Amino acid sequence: MDVINLHRDAREPITCIDMHTTGEPTRIVIKGYPDLSGTLLQQKRQAKSQHDHIRKRLMLEPAGHADMYGAILRPRTELTETGDAHIGVLFTHNEGYSTMCGHATIALGRFLVDTHDVSVFPQRNEIKCDPATKTATLNLHAPCGLVVVTVPVTDDLSRSDPSRPVSFICVPSFATGQDIAIEIPPGDRWPELQDRDHVKVGFCYGGAFTCLVSAKELGFNDGLRPPVRHEALNTATRKLKAIVNSDPRYQKYMKHPEEDDLSSLYTVMVQDKSIGRVLSGAEGAETGLCYFADQQIDRSPTGSAVAARIAFAVATGKLKMGQSWTYHTLVSNAKEGKGGFVGTAVEEVPELYLKESMLSTPIRVRVEGHAYYVGSHVFISEPEDPYGEGGFLFDRL
Known part of the structure; x- marks a missing residue:
């Protein structure tokens, strides 16, 4: 059943991939999020001031829950423009936006290696794989700075290997x-x-x-x-x-x-x-x-x-x-x-x-750990739905 075609008037269909790291969710927004401009921290402020209803729709009930977590891919940032990063990300939770997230970075490492859709990840073909170590290295621009992620890959170097841990080098701590x-x-x-x-x-x-x-x-x-x-x-x-x-x-x-x-x-x-x-x-x-x-x-x-x-x-x-x-x-x-x-x-x-x-x-x-896929979703919000756009948390009512 094609939900989008059944509900042509639904607001802003959002496509997501769901993953988890030790049971902690990461809902990766891959399509449908509005464009943002400026530096990544400026994009973070813009997301909060202009598009926070989307965060609430994806994180809170009925589509999410009090402990849902998300990652919004940002293909263009100041560090992707200089060639220092392959892609940027904004992290979201039940209250707003965070500056760093390790469990989501581990999940993103796998997804960004596995996707070959350049409309989702324009610099996917720039990712280098080492055939000796069977790993891929990508530079992720988080709001706190540059994070270098190492992802184990299969023998043919085409996708991530879930049997080995993803690791990342964090910003100075x-x-x-x-x-x-x-x-x-x-x-x-x-x-x-x-x-x-x-x-x-x-x-x-x-x-x-x-x-x-x-x-x-x-x-x-x-x-x-x-x-x-x-x-x-x-x-x-x-x-x-x-x-x-x-x-x-x-x-x-x-x-x-x-x-x-x-x-x-x-x-x-x-x-x-x-x-x-x-x-x-x-x-x-x-x-x-x-x-x-x-x-x-x-x-x-x-x-x-x-x-x-x-x-x-x-x-x-x-x-x-x-x-x-x-x-x-x-x-x-x-x-x-x-x-x-x-x-x-x-x-x-x-x-x-x-x-x-x-x-x-x-x-x-x-930091190293394992992440796994859970599923994929297209989230919609019908104009008549009083709960779909802003969401709610049951224990905060």
């Missing part, structure tokens, strides 16, 4: 704070804090700013071992994030050295370093539960936060350059470790070091 005491006002304290008036956290950046806090520090003495108390953790992390974002004392830990658009807290990562299977080549493992945007929970280990956590571990002396660590979620732990990410500290970036705001020299981190 760094730590900005360790053991920072966040004061919790009396009216904002959650029951698990008991008589405590603060929690200690760390701050780091891997394309977006992350606040690191252990589950036990939040008052959850059982950590992230099942059964996890999701409702209580949601309350604690929501309050913590709101306090950090609103209190001027903590803004210095989320200051990007180059772009104000990147200077805000995106993620609260709850950590439990006592659980998680060590994957091949890694020194150890831990588990995290990531709350981002409007309390979305990332099913994947969160690629930007993996880069940030590796940078934090190096800055605080827990890891050395060249070493790797495994990061898990509740999802990968439930599948005997399958779907965990491995992060590796690969290179220092001394020219970006700011002594007054960073704990140590920024580094580049390699």
